[in-house]
Amino acid sequence: MNKDEYQKLVKEFTPKEKKLKNAVIAFLVGGSIGFIGQVVVAILTTSFSMEVKDAYVWLCISMIFISSLLTALGFFDNWVSTCKAGLFLPTTGFAHSVTSAALDYRKDGFITGLGANFFKLAGSVLLYGMLGGFFFGILGVIFHG
Amino acid sequence: MASKKINNVYIKDVVSLAGPVEKNGSIKDYDFVIDDYYYHCKTFEQAEVKMQKTVIDHLLERHRLVHSDIDYLISGDLSNQIAVSSYTASNYTIPFMGVYSACASFIESLIVGSEMMEGKRKSNVLCVTSSHNCGAEKQFRFPIEYGAPKPNTTTFTATGAVAVLLTKEEARIRLESYTVGCVCDMGCKDASHMGAVMAPAAAKTLVTHLLEMNRSIDEYDLILTGDLGAVGAKIFEEYLKRNYNLKMKNYMDCGCELYLKSQEETYAGASGPVTLPLFLFNKVLKQKRYKKILCIGTGSLHNLFFVNQKLAIPSIAHAISLEVRS
Numbered sequence: 001m002n003k004d005e006y007q008k009l010v011k012e013f014t015p016k017e018k019k020l021k022n023a024v025i026a027f028l029v030g031g032s033i034g035f036i037g038q039v040v041v042a043i044l045t046t047s048f049s050m051e052v053k054d055a056y057v058w059l060c061i062s063m064i065f066i067s068s069l070l071t072a073l074g075f076f077d078n079w080v081s082t083c084k085a086g087l088f089l090p091t092t093g094f095a096h097s098v099t100s101a102a103l104d105y106r107k108d109g110f111i112t113g114l115g116a117n118f119f120k121l122a123g124s125v126l127l128y129g130m131l132g133g134f135f136f137g138i139l140g141v142i143f144h145g
Numbered sequence: 146m147a148s149k150k151i152n153n154v155y156i157k158d159v160v161s162l163a164g165p166v167e168k169n170g171s172i173k174d175y176d177f178v179i180d181d182y183y184y185h186c187k188t189f190e191q192a193e194v195k196m197q198k199t200v201i202d203h204l205l206e207r208h209r210l211v212h213s214d215i216d217y218l219i220s221g222d223l224s225n226q227i228a229v230s231s232y233t234a235s236n237y238t239i240p241f242m243g244v245y246s247a248c249a250s251f252i253e254s255l256i257v258g259s260e261m262m263e264g265k266r267k268s269n270v271l272c273v274t275s276s277h278n279c280g281a282e283k284q285f286r287f288p289i290e291y292g293a294p295k296p297n298t299t300t301f302t303a304t305g306a307v308a309v310l311l312t313k314e315e316a317r318i319r320l321e322s323y324t325v326g327c328v329c330d331m332g333c334k335d336a337s338h339m340g341a342v343m344a345p346a347a348a349k350t351l352v353t354h355l356l357e358m359n360r361s362i363d364e365y366d367l368i369l370t371g372d373l374g375a376v377g378a379k380i381f382e383e384y385l386k387r388n389y390n391l392k393m394k395n396y397m398d399c400g401c402e403l404y405l406k407s408q409e410e411t412y413a414g415a416s417g418p419v420t421l422p423l424f425l426f427n428k429v430l431k432q433k434r435y436k437k438i439l440c441i442g443t444g445s446l447h448n449l450f451f452v453n454q455k456l457a458i459p460s461i462a463h464a465i466s467l468e469v470r471s
Contacts, residue, residue, distance in 0.1 A: 077289070080293070121287065
């Protein structure tokens with residue numbers, strides 16, 4: 001049996017992931033987080049007469065705080081395992097990725113451990129987020145002046 | 146020849162320690178059980194060193210052995226540069242050798258150990274292995290608290306440590322013969338599907354063993370593979386059937402058996418070098434049903450650099466055959 005034939009055999013026996021189920025869960029969970037966020041913004045702007053811009057900042061900060069706290073308390077990883085992209089794509093996931101890496105390396109020294117590995121997972125998001133921002137910023141200047 | 150008969154080497158005693166998930170699995174009577182992944186240490190790595198120390202100390206104490214009674218200490222684990230084994234060995238004045246074949250390290254240590262005892266009349270050798278779920282996750286996968294979504298083919302690194310005392314004195318379990326495997330590459334690149342990576346290596350070693358020792362598969366009461374997992378074990382059986390026209394009758398995979406089906410967090414089953422000895426010594430050999438057992442330890446020989454460079458993962462399998470007296 002050569003490599004290609006073996007790969008076919010492997011494919012034959014590898015169970016299919018339940019993509020539709022995962023997508024539906026992710027859609028519902030991610031959507032709910034967005035919904036909660038919108039409700040919080042609505043409350044902040046109407047009841048606390050906050051400006052919309054400030055309300056979003058406060059919302060973002062509290063989402064990050066809550067998810068980091070839940071990560072540290074040990075709940076969030078189980079939820080991510082079940083809810084998948086619904087939880088790790090929003091801001092909650094970004095905060096969670098940073099906190100979980102920090103927890104792993106907290107005893108390996110502040111510089112060589114915690115500092116060096118803090119953005120282990122989130123580093124890519126930051127780098128390509130910034131590059132994307134830069135690129136689309138230039139496009140914006142060119143087309144809209 | 147990759148295979149060789151072993152002259153009078155016996156397993157005198159075994160001490161095993163199991164982690165928090167393993168104690169809720171299919172085996173209940175380990176010598177030691179830990180509830181906490183830290184095992185009263187600061188880090189997971191230090192906890193694994195303590196786990197190895199616990200089993201070695203207990204084994205020495207049980208047989209009233211001092212360091213100078215042991216000729217060699219041979220151990221292996223999954224940590225980078227097998228640092229856990231080395232740090233453990235620094236506590237003993239016993240000549241030490243570290244071995245690494247990923248999850249086949251335990252079988253490799255038995256092979257090396259029995260070979261070192263060749264020609265001696267009296268000899269004691271300690272073979273030790275361990276793995277730690279969190280240590281392995283941190284090193285090979287994502288941060289532990291991240292809980293990254295995993296495919297169903299992923300195996301769960303078992304937490305535990307096992308120390309085995311090999312002697313020349315007659316005992317119930319005899320190491321009969323061994324086969325050293327070749328490194329095998331069948332083009333699998335997925336590090337979360339290690340069963341598929343290791344299955345061809347296991348098959349090759351099994352076939353080589355049978356051929357070189359001139360035996361048929363029915364001569365063994367049990368063929369035991371290390372940690373192919375639920376998917377890998379099926380691929381292994383099918384590959385043997387299609388490629389070598391061999392049908393397995395008395396076959397078990399330790400990875401599939403160590404946990405219960407209800408433990409969903411373990412996905413396709415257990416992995417890690419400690420999987421095979423935990424199941425072999427605490428379940429298979431305690432049952433007293435099997436007289437001739439062939440243990441095939443399987444290892445996926447990757448590190449993160451090569452996986453990130455998108456190269457296919459090489460794998461290895463070593464086999465050792467045991468004879469059990471009733």
